[in-house]
Amino acid sequence: MSAHPSTDQHPATTPASGTPLLEVTDLAVEFRTPDGAVRAVDGLSYRVEAGRTLAIVGESGSGKSVSSLAVMGLLPDNARVTRGSVRLAGTDLLALSRKEHRARCGEQVAMVFQDALAALNPVHPVGYQLTEALRARRGLSRGDARKRAVELLDLVKVPNAKARIKEYPHQFSGGMRQRVMIASALAMDPDVLIADEPTTALDVTVQAQVLRLLAEIQAERQMGLVLITHDLGVVAGVADDVTVMYAGRAVEQAPVVPVYTTPAHPYTRALLRSIPSAAGTGRLPVIPGRPPSPAAMPSGCPFHPRCDAVRDVCRTEVPPLATPAPGRTSACHFAADIMAGREPAAADADAVGPTDADPAAVEHRDGHAMAADQATVPTLDDQDTGGSDD
Amino acid sequence: MTEPVLEVRDLVKHYPVRNGLLRRSVGAVKAVDGVSLSLGRGRTLGLVGESGSGKSTLARVLVGIETPTSGEVLVDGEDVTRLNRAGRKQLRRDVQMVFQDPYTSLNPRMSVSEIVGEPFAIHGIDPAGGRRTAVGELLELVGLDPDHANRYPHQFSGGQRQRVGIARALALRPKILVCDEPVSALDVSVQGQVINLLEGLQDELGLSYLFVAHDLGVVRHIAHDVAVMYLGRIVEEGPETEVYDAAQHPYTQALLSAVPVPDPSVRLVPAGGSPPVESGVSTGSTNGERSTNGVGSTNGVGTTAVRRLPIVLEGDPPSPVDPPSGCPFHTRCWLAPTLPEAQPDPIPSYPPTDRPDAGLRLVPSVCETEVPALDAHPGAGRAGTPTDPADSAASHVVACHFARELIVPGVGA
Numbered sequence: 001m002s003a004h005p006s007t008d009q010h011p012a013t014t015p016a017s018g019t020p021l022l023e024v025t026d027l028a029v030e031f032r033t034p035d036g037a038v039r040a041v042d043g044l045s046y047r048v049e050a051g052r053t054l055a056i057v058g059e060s061g062s063g064k065s066v067s068s069l070a071v072m073g074l075l076p077d078n079a080r081v082t083r084g085s086v087r088l089a090g091t092d093l094l095a096l097s098r099k100e101h102r103a104r105c106g107e108q109v110a111m112v113f114q115d116a117l118a119a120l121n122p123v124h125p126v127g128y129q130l131t132e133a134l135r136a137r138r139g140l141s142r143g144d145a146r147k148r149a150v151e152l153l154d155l156v157k158v159p160n161a162k163a164r165i166k167e168y169p170h171q172f173s174g175g176m177r178q179r180v181m182i183a184s185a186l187a188m189d190p191d192v193l194i195a196d197e198p199t200t201a202l203d204v205t206v207q208a209q210v211l212r213l214l215a216e217i218q219a220e221r222q223m224g225l226v227l228i229t230h231d232l233g234v235v236a237g238v239a240d241d242v243t244v245m246y247a248g249r250a251v252e253q254a255p256v257v258p259v260y261t262t263p264a265h266p267y268t269r270a271l272l273r274s275i276p277s278a279a280g281t282g283r284l285p286v287i288p289g290r291p292p293s294p295a296a297m298p299s300g301c302p303f304h305p306r307c308d309a310v311r312d313v314c315r316t317e318v319p320p321l322a323t324p325a326p327g328r329t330s331a332c333h334f335a336a337d338i339m340a341g342r343e344p345a346a347a348d349a350d351a352v353g354p355t356d357a358d359p360a361a362v363e364h365r366d367g368h369a370m371a372a373d374q375a376t377v378p379t380l381d382d383q384d385t386g387g388s389d390d
Numbered sequence: 391m392t393e394p395v396l397e398v399r400d401l402v403k404h405y406p407v408r409n410g411l412l413r414r415s416v417g418a419v420k421a422v423d424g425v426s427l428s429l430g431r432g433r434t435l436g437l438v439g440e441s442g443s444g445k446s447t448l449a450r451v452l453v454g455i456e457t458p459t460s461g462e463v464l465v466d467g468e469d470v471t472r473l474n475r476a477g478r479k480q481l482r483r484d485v486q487m488v489f490q491d492p493y494t495s496l497n498p499r500m501s502v503s504e505i506v507g508e509p510f511a512i513h514g515i516d517p518a519g520g521r522r523t524a525v526g527e528l529l530e531l532v533g534l535d536p537d538h539a540n541r542y543p544h545q546f547s548g549g550q551r552q553r554v555g556i557a558r559a560l561a562l563r564p565k566i567l568v569c570d571e572p573v574s575a576l577d578v579s580v581q582g583q584v585i586n587l588l589e590g591l592q593d594e595l596g597l598s599y600l601f602v603a604h605d606l607g608v609v610r611h612i613a614h615d616v617a618v619m620y621l622g623r624i625v626e627e628g629p630e631t632e633v634y635d636a637a638q639h640p641y642t643q644a645l646l647s648a649v650p651v652p653d654p655s656v657r658l659v660p661a662g663g664s665p666p667v668e669s670g671v672s673t674g675s676t677n678g679e680r681s682t683n684g685v686g687s688t689n690g691v692g693t694t695a696v697r698r699l700p701i702v703l704e705g706d707p708p709s710p711v712d713p714p715s716g717c718p719f720h721t722r723c724w725l726a727p728t729l730p731e732a733q734p735d736p737i738p739s740y741p742p743t744d745r746p747d748a749g750l751r752l753v754p755s756v757c758e759t760e761v762p763a764l765d766a767h768p769g770a771g772r773a774g775t776p777t778d779p780a781d782s783a784a785s786h787v788v789a790c791h792f793a794r795e796l797i798v799p800g801v802g803a
Contacts, residue, residue, distance in 0.1 A: 059577040159705075173706040174441070203440040203604060205703045208648040212702060230578055233607075233650030256654045274582040275652050276611030283589065284611065286582035290547050306579075 019090050020047040021224040022071070022109070022192045027084035029063070029070050031294075038294045040066045040079070042248040048192055048224035053215075055227045055239035055256070057271075061291050063248040064228045068194045072111055073101035089191070106133065110185035114197035116177035120169040126153075127165025130184045137188070152183040156213060175206035179213065186217065193218070194226040199234065211238055232275060236260060244268050247292055247302035254328040264322075264330035264339035266307045301333070309334060309344050394428035394464075395598045396452070396485075396566055401425045401461035403447050407711060420710045421447040423622035424461075426764070429566065434592065434599040436613030436630070438606055438645070442707055444622040445602045449570045452600065453487045454478045465566070483513060486559035490571035492551035496543040502529070502554055503539035509561040528557040531594075533587060549580035553587065560591070568600045573608060585612055606649045610634055618642045621718040622710055624764060628786030638767055638786070638793040640725035644701040716758040717791065726753035729792055756791050767793040 029041040041063040048054050058064040069075050071086050073093065086093045088108055093101045113119040121129055130152050131145035140148065146165065153161035156179040169177060178198060185193055195214065199207040215238055218225050229235060235242055235256065242259045244252040244267065252265040263269040273285040289306045292298055298305050304314040313333050322335035334344035402425075404418035422444045429435045439445045450456045452463060454470070462469045470481045489495035496505055507525045510517060517524035526536035532553040543551055552572060559567055569588070573581040589612060591597060603609050609616060610630060617627040618639065626639040637643045703722045708714055714721045726732060731754035764787045 059579060175706055204606070204648040204650075205440060205644060206706065207650075208702050211650075231650060232578075232652040236652050236654040236656075237650045239654075260652065260654050271578060272652065274579055276582075276585070276607045283586045284582040286586060287579040288583075290549060290580055291577070 019087075020049045021089060022048040022226075023085075023087040024067070024071060025085045025087070027067060027070060027086065028082045029066050029075065029079055030082050032078045032080075033295065035295055039082075039297075040248055040294050041070065043083075044243075044245070044248075044250050045084075046243050046250070046253065048226055050191070050224055051219065051222040052240045053218065053225040053227055053238055054241045054243065055229060055235040056243045056245060057229060057232065057235055058245035059230060059291050061247075061294065062245040063294075064245050065196055067245075068111065068196060068226065068228060071194065072105050072109060073098060074111075106137065107188055108190055109192045109194065110188060110190035112178075112181050112185050112193065112195040112198045114200050116174070116181045116201075117169060119181060120177065122169055125166050125168055126172070126180050130165070130180065130187055133184075133187050148187070152187055153180070155186065155217070156180070156183045158183070174202055175209060178202060178206075178210050182210075182214065182217070189221070190223065192224040192226065194228070196228045197230070198227070200229070200231070207234075214238070232271060244271075247297065248294060249302065249331055250329070251303065251331045252329065254325075258325070258328060262339050262341070264324045264328055264335045265303075265332045266309050266338055267303050269338060270306075270308065301331070309338065311344055393431065395431040395466060396429040396600070397462075397464040397467075398425055398427050398448075398452070399462040399464070401448065401451060401463065402459045403444075403451055403456060404459045417711055420622050420713060422451065422458075423710075423713070425619075425622070425624055427617055427624060427627060429598050429600055430614075431565075431598055432592065432596050433614045434601050434612055436609035436616040437600060437602045437619060438604065438609050438616060439619035440604065440645075440707055442621075442710060443619040444710070445619050446570055448619070449487070449568045449600065449602050452566075453485050453568050454481050455487075479513070483562045484564050485566045485568060486562065486564040488552075488555050488559050488567060488569040488572045491575050492543075492548055492555055493575070495555055496551055498543055501540050501542055502534075502546075505543070505554060506539075506557045506561060509558065513562060515562070524561070525557075528561055529554075531560065531591070532557045533583075547580070548576050549583055552576060552584050556584075556587065556591070560595070563595075564597070566598045566600065568602070570602045571604065572601075574603065574605060581608070588612065606634075606646065618645065621707060621713050623718060623789065625719065625790070626786075626788045627764070628788075632786040636786070638788040639719075639790045640701075640723050641719050642788075644703050644724060647701045648703075714758075716756070716760055717762050717789075719790075720753050720757040721751075723753065723757065725792060726757050727751060729754055731756070731792075754791065760791070762789045762791045764789040 024047070025045050027041055027044045028039065031038045031040055044063070044067050046054060046056070056064045056067070066075070066079070070079075070081050071093070075081070081094055084094070088104060091104065093104060096104065120126065127146060127149040130149040131140065134140045134148060135142075135145050149165045150161045153164060158164055158176055158179050164172075169180070172180060178201075182198075193214075198214070199210050202210060211234065214225065214227075217223070227234070227239060239256045242252075242254060242256050243250050244259070244265065246267050252259065252263065252268045254264065258264075259268060260272065263272060267287075270285070270287045274287060276284060287306050292302055292305070300316045301307070301314045301319050304310045307314065311333065317333070319331050319333045319335075321329050321331050322333075324330055324335040324339045328339075330338070332338055337344040401422055402420075403422040404420050406415040407417040407419060408414060409416045425444075425448060427435065437445045437448065447456065451458050458471050461471065463471050465481065465484055470477070473481060500508070503522070503525045506528050507521050509515075510521050510524065522539075525539055529536045529539060534550060534553050534557070538545075543554065546554065552575075556572075567588075572588070573584050576584060585608065588599065592599060599612070601609060601612055613630050615628065616630050616633040617624050618633065618641065619625070620641050626633060626637065626642045633642065634646065637646055701724055703724065705722060708718070708721055717723070720726055732752040766785055766787050767790075
């Protein structure tokens with residue numbers, strides 16, 4: 001996408017040069033569970049353009065990983081897309097057969113997973129795995145594949161690539177393994193790279209190396225990058241656009257700077273406040289309670305039980321997607337007020353239900369509040385937490 | 391500063407590496423290699439470092455899960471490393487641990503009341519008012535509903551499970567809690583709740599914490615004093631503000647600069663333009679040039695940003711089986727090659743497969759030959775008084791031959 005002088009603050013207003021690389025519209029994904037259908041993603045839309053980085057931010061269970069599996073056609077058997085489209089360079093992938101879907105994705109979209117040790121096959125040398133796709137799809141000979149594997153490892157700055165293609169994943173350190181993952185994602189020269197928590201398992205110094213490497217490769221190849229993460233520090237450092245997800249929905253979408261300076265959704269605002277900072281002494285401002293289980297979604301706005309600006313309307317009505325500023329969306333009844341830093345005008349300011357200005361009070365109460373909703377044993381969100389947030 | 395409740399002197403923990411048919415010891419993993427630190431009563435000492443730096447091993451030695459190879463651990467002035475079995479059991483009443491993963495550190499077959507009440511059973515204690523009441527009080531203390539005592543761990547969320555783990559650790563009224571990454575497995579919004587709980591408990595019960603974490607932002611928030619570990623040694627220690635705002639060790643500086651800052655005006659990835667860093671700082675790693683026009687950073691970040699480039703360290707930490715000679719950090723140090731004292735290094739001191747450029751890297755010979763002592767460098771920054779061993783937590787000490795104050799400004803979580 002080309003720069004537009006008048007849109008310095010709000011690039012998303014210029015749908016820009018032609019079609020985006022990847023466009024997800026109104027995506028909804030359901031899981032079949034013994035207790036009935038559970039909606040993990042509900043009406044997610046985003047677009048990825050060449051050379052830009054879209055960060056999808058959310059806690060475990062927010063649907064951020066499930067939505068990318070849907071894009072890749074990698075959903076587990078008990079999940080299905082119930083609504084929406086995923087257009088890759090104009091073609092709706094969801095209209096294709098599963099086989100065609102994966103074939104298209106294999107050529108143009110690649111994915112990097114969080115846990116490189118689990119994603120790599122322990123019984124094959126990394127060189128063999130790097131070029132598996134090339135041999136299968138392009139029919140490369142073994143000699144050519146080996147040459148290409150060395151090139152790929154050189155590209156991701158793995159030292160001594162020639163010798164290392166013969167080694168096995170366990171012989172690589174965490175950071176080097178993640179580089180191997182990135183190299184194998186780049187093997188088919190994809191247009192779009194989806195990276196699901198690529199640096200969560202790494203130390204900060206190694207994280208910095210990997211993030212820098214990703215940015216370099218992206219700039220060089222003009223790839224579109226979808227970065228799925230829970231770390232708002234990483235987002236601020238590398239993203240161009242941000243989608244904040246909560247309970248399967250995109251609650252806020254905006255370019256990176258205004259998300260941090262003038263968040264337009266109370267969840268975004270609360271997340272930013274809850275980051276420990278140097279200035280903050282005393283108690284951290286926290287979000288009381290925990291994300292809802294997709295099996296027991298609250299009425300109205302899904303965030304209302306934890307919101308510090310909740311009003312009556314929030315408990316009954318699902319907020320429409322507001323456009324508080326050009327190029328920004330927020331799923332909040334009071335998006336404009338939140339963005340301006342005002343208290344939402346309200347008829348019942350004193351009827352602010354489960355929240356409290358005093359974090360300590362909330363702190364002690366939330367245990368009980370959380371325990372109260374235990375009738376529904378958490379399903380998706382807990383599995384997700386166990387696997388991904390170590 | 392008050393008398394330290396916990397003092398560690400020259401603690402060493404080596405694990406033998408065995409090989410061959412006869413399982414002969416062929417070397418040792420030097421997980422903790424001469425660590426001294428002290429924890430003041432009612433204070434929090436943050437212990438940070440990368441994975442493999444030995445911080446978890448140190449924590450496990452302190453609670454008596456591992457026995458040290460050598461060195462002393464003094465709890466209230468008594469050396470606990472020479473204790474017999476009964477003595478160690480007594481130690482555990484004073485020093486308890488909160489584990490990282492609330493999914494694996496609670497027995498799934500035990501109810502919450504059994505988990506929290508187990509320490510009473512093990513130590514044969516009958517708390518006043520009965521065990522059941524005591525468990526209820528503990529659950530209330532950590533913000534859980536005592537009515538849920540009969541539930542099982544799988545019925546709780548991650549944050550609630552971590553509260554159960556904290557209640558269990560508090561059962562015996564310990565003086566010291568050793569928290570090994572207590573919030574890193576939790577969601578961001580739940581992390582804050584657990585941190586607040588720990589801080590509240592400290593005020594209420596006068597606990598002292600050793601807080602092990604890799605998240606520098608969390609440590610900055612909760613800790614009074616901070617110790618930075620690298621390859622089994624402490625490379626810098628001091629009050630939180632000193633270490634974060636006036637770091638003197640090049641490793642601490644690199645670590646701090648690598649922490650992603652949640653502010654898009656300080657970009658981790660350079661958004662165009664030449665990097666304002668000395669060439670020696672980020673050797674070999676070319677910066678991603680992202681021109682505002684070509685890449686399409688139309689949100690103004692590319693042009694208006696205050697750029698903050700991280701000091702990117704090369705490679706991974708060396709193996710603790712075969713740590714480098716001299717200063718353990720010299721193989722990755724970004725500062726050493728820029729020093730006028732840097733001399734040609736004819737013999738690669740580290741396995742050449744990992745460092746093809748080992749012979750080309752110039753570092754001062756003193757870094758390669760002498761292990762730097764953990765000393766105060768008052769001239770290097772705002773560091774305070776010279777070290778008094780009994781009061782070391784109050785002063786800023788650093789193990790570097792060339793300690794100097796942070797050269798990259800604006801760093802910190």
